[in-house]
Amino acid sequence: MELQLKVWKDLAISKQVLMRAATDALKLDPNCSQEELKSALDNAIKRYIDADISVSKAQEQAKVAISTMEKKVADSEKARNIAEAARAETLAQQQKIEQQIAAERVNTANEVKKVKERMAESERALKAINAALADTPENVLKKMKALKKEKMDEADARKEVVAANAALRKDMQKLEQRIKDMQAAQDNAAKLAAQYRELHAVCTDLHAQLKPLVEDAKSLAAVPPLNTVMLEGIEKVDAEEEKKTGTKGKR
Structure with missing residues (x-):
């Protein structure tokens, strides 16, 4: 019995607490x-x-x-x-349109330029025709004769130039041949100079050997003196030629 009373008491207290919480939450009078x-x-x-x-x-x-x-x-x-x-x-x-417009402008400018050039050419041709028509027949004949003479003079001048060139080529060939001949003669002169020196040396040696063998040495013919000036001149020219050509002449 006491337990039941205690339970009922707790329930009542809990109910009171819940009601108090509810009234507080709902903002009611606790004694409602x-x-x-x-x-x-x-x-x-x-x-x-x-x-x-x-x-x-x-x-x-x-x-x-x-x-x-x-x-x-x-x-x-x-x-x-x-x-x-x-x-x-x-x-x-x-x-794209701007590019096309730019291209069209360029093409138009070129076409205008061509038209202007054709017009200028036509004007020049027209002026030439007018000038030709304005001349009298006598003037036209004179101009034609003068033009013909000018062309003939040019042809004659060309012929003279051709003939002069041909003559010049012949002269050059002759000159080249003369130079070759002179070079050959120079080579031969150099060879002869060397041989002459050798021959003079041999003759001088033989003359010296013959002197003791004859009774009268004065009766022996004297060896002509060596013309060193002439030989040196020939050898000098040959040496200069070798220096120019860079080759040694044949001896």
């Missing part, structure tokens, strides 16, 4: 009646349910708004990409 507490609790539960419903609705609305915004952003991004592609294509077309 059960009906007032129940009504306040029902209202609080209803407000909670309504708030939960409102939150759910707000979440759904937020989801819809976010989805709509994402779709708008995607559409905006797509539109931006399309706009950028269109802009790039427009710029490319503009550059």
